[in-house]
Amino acid sequence: AQSVTQLDSHVSVSEGTPVLLRCNYSSSYSPSLFWYVQHPNKGLQLLLKYTSAATLVKGINGFEAEFKKSETSFHLTKPSAHMSDAAEYFCVVRERRVTGGFKTIFGAGTRLFVKA
Amino acid sequence: EAGVAQSPRYKIIEKRQSVAFWCNPISGHATLYWYQQILGQGPKLLIQFQNNGVVDDSQLPKDRFSAERLKGVDSTLKIQPAKLEDSAVYLCASSLDGGLTTDTQYFGPGTRLTVL
Numbered sequence: 261a262q263s264v265t266q267l268d269s270h271v272s273v274s275e276g277t278p279v280l281l282r283c284n285y286s287s288s289y290s291p292s293l294f295w296y297v298q299h300p301n302k303g304l305q306l307l308l309k310y311t312s313a314a315t316l317v318k319g320i321n322g323f324e325a326e327f328k329k330s331e332t333s334f335h336l337t338k339p340s341a342h343m344s345d346a347a348e349y350f351c352v353v354r355e356r357r358v359t360g361g362f363k364t365i366f367g368a369g370t371r372l373f374v375k376a
Numbered sequence: 377e378a379g380v381a382q383s384p385r386y387k388i389i390e391k392r393q394s395v396a397f398w399c400n401p402i403s404g405h406a407t408l409y410w411y412q413q414i415l416g417q418g419p420k421l422l423i424q425f426q427n428n429g430v431v432d433d434s435q436l437p438k439d440r441f442s443a444e445r446l447k448g449v450d451s452t453l454k455i456q457p458a459k460l461e462d463s464a465v466y467l468c469a470s471s472l473d474g475g476l477t478t479d480t481q482y483f484g485p486g487t488r489l490t491v492l
Contacts, residue, residue, distance in 0.1 A: 264418075290477070291477065292477045292478045292479075294480070296483075301485070302485060303379070303380070303467070303483040303484050303485040303486060304419070304467065304469075304483040305483070306480055306481075306482070309478065309480060311477070311478040350418055350419075354477055354478075354479070355477060356477055361431055361432060362474065362475075362476075362477060362479075363432075364409075364421060364481070366418030366419045366420070367418050368416075368417055368418050369416075369417070369418050
């Protein structure tokens, strides 16, 4: 069965310190994995996606994520947090269904707080 | 490039009333999705269209929810009658081709529905 677990509902960091948002997934087939960010009263914006090419994926605004198949993880990192990074982050898995078509599953989200 | 447009942005209704949401996807995008995002949760897919045909509506409460995508462009999502538990943000997304695992979805700003 396909599922996405974001291990922290809230993460708080100080400005200028590293960010780590954790995501574990389960998938029966080779999935694509995505990270989206949602700022208050804004739509979801794609940060990055993994599509079975390079396991280390670089995204916008200095974010990157590493796909680790052995650990079934796709953690999101950023070397230095900025105040504007405060938002909700969603890990997403997309895979082919056995019966045809595709299924997209969102994690529950991690809210990132950035302290001055 | 214009993004996904949704209207209205906010809607307050009383239970048992009806409501409709509108979505205009990115030009040229064949696939359109409607999601429901309840406060504190990740988005949940309600229905997916490929052009003007329904691909997946397995999680759509069909006794009260309906959606259409006439002419394969704009889409409307309707709730009739609304229940208190329908209070949520309704997100519309579109993608170029829903037939790929790697397909990226682009989201609109959402419609926040409050049912009193």
